[in-house]
Structure formats: structure tokens, C-alpha cells
Amino acid sequence: MKVGLIMGSDSDFPVMKKALDIFKEFGVEYEVLLASAHRTPAAVREFVSTAEDRGISAFVVGAGMAAHLPGVVASYTTLPVIGVPL
Template sequence: MGSDSDFPIMKKAVDVLKEFGVEYEVLLASAHRTPAAVRDFASGAEERGISVIIAGAGMAAHLPGVVASFTTLPVIGVPLESGSLKGMDALLAIVQMPSGMPVATMAVNGAKNAALLALQIGAVSDPALAAKYKAYREDMANQVMEKNKKIQEAVQAL
């Protein structure tokens, strides 16, 4: 992430990765103020065993694209709500990456979905992770059906 003020949103990704028992690294580095740190992190990520990078950025949101320029690993961009445009500038900056330099783009403040997409990518080559993710999805569906059951009971009581 490019700023410490991004952490409350990006922590949602950390929480998901912890829930699944997936190792992760967290780095505060700015595409504009600390470009060498961004380069070093991204260019060495694969050697450190990282398989996906999630980069959160607000406003001009250059961080995900700069990260992508230094690695061939998948990069997931999380546009963060900030400034007068409330994250729309970040969303457009990330989603409009030039041809040949893809960055998957989440919704504004979509750090949780970024982590889930990273898990899905990792699950392609990790059967144990795939099983955990499948169970997570099934649990989510079961929760919805339980809520529906309660709604149906409430409607019947009207």
C-alpha cells in the first residue's frame, strides 16, 4: 500500500489470508515517494515465493501498475477511497492499464475480494487451498440459506 492511511482497508485482505492460513507480506511503499522500494519488493517477489501481489492505492493509484511493471506475477489492484473523487480516480487509473500490462481491478475498497481472488489463483495449483476455498464458498451459501429461512418464517408470521 502507498500510505499508512490505506491499512484499515487493506487489513481486510490480511484478515482473509490469515483465515486461510496463507503466508503474506505487507509493505508500505509509494510509487512516487519510494519507487526503489517498490521495485525491490516487486522484482524480488517471485524469488521469495510470492505468487500474487495485491496493491492498494488511492487517488492517482499508480502503485498497482508500477508493481506490475517490475514482475510477471499476477497483480490485483485495490482502488482506495480518498480525495474529492472518493476513489473513482483510483478505480479508473487501475482499470485503464495499458495493453500488455494487466492488473486485475477490484471495486473501490475491495481488499477482501482481492484476497479471495488471490486465493483462487493460488488454489489452481494447491489442492488443499482449493478445498478450503470451496468450503468457504459453501459456508457462505449456507449462511444465506439460513437467513432466507428466517425471513420466510418472519413473512409467514405476518
């Protein structure tokens, strides 16, 4: 299994790092993207829409103070999206 972890800004990293630690502990492969649903929507769309081709089968997504990013990710895929409230 490979997971795509997306966070909206570098200030989200302290919380999202906990997910990365769990992935490492259980040997789950991952890719990380730092991108905003508002500032860099094309980067989000590209990462998500090509994810299956790269073997990603689920997303863990968090952005501080808003639920926009997980919703935008979900709009580009039928893969599971887990939104992390920050």
C-alpha cells in the same frame, strides 16, 4: 501460496487490513510493504523484483486516490497483480 500486499501509505491500512484478515482466515502467507510509487519507487522495485525468490506468487496492491502503485508493481513482474481501488 504467498502474497505480497503493498500499500502506498499508512492511511490505506484500514481497507487493506481486510485483505490481511482474509489471508489469515485461509492460511495464506504474506509479506507487507508500505511504499509509494512516487516517494519510494526504489523500495517498490526491490520488493517486487525479488518477490519470486521469496516465494511470492501474486500481489494485492492499493493506494488511495490513484492507480499508480498497482501499475508500477505490474511493470516489474509477470506475476498477477490485483489493484484495490481506495
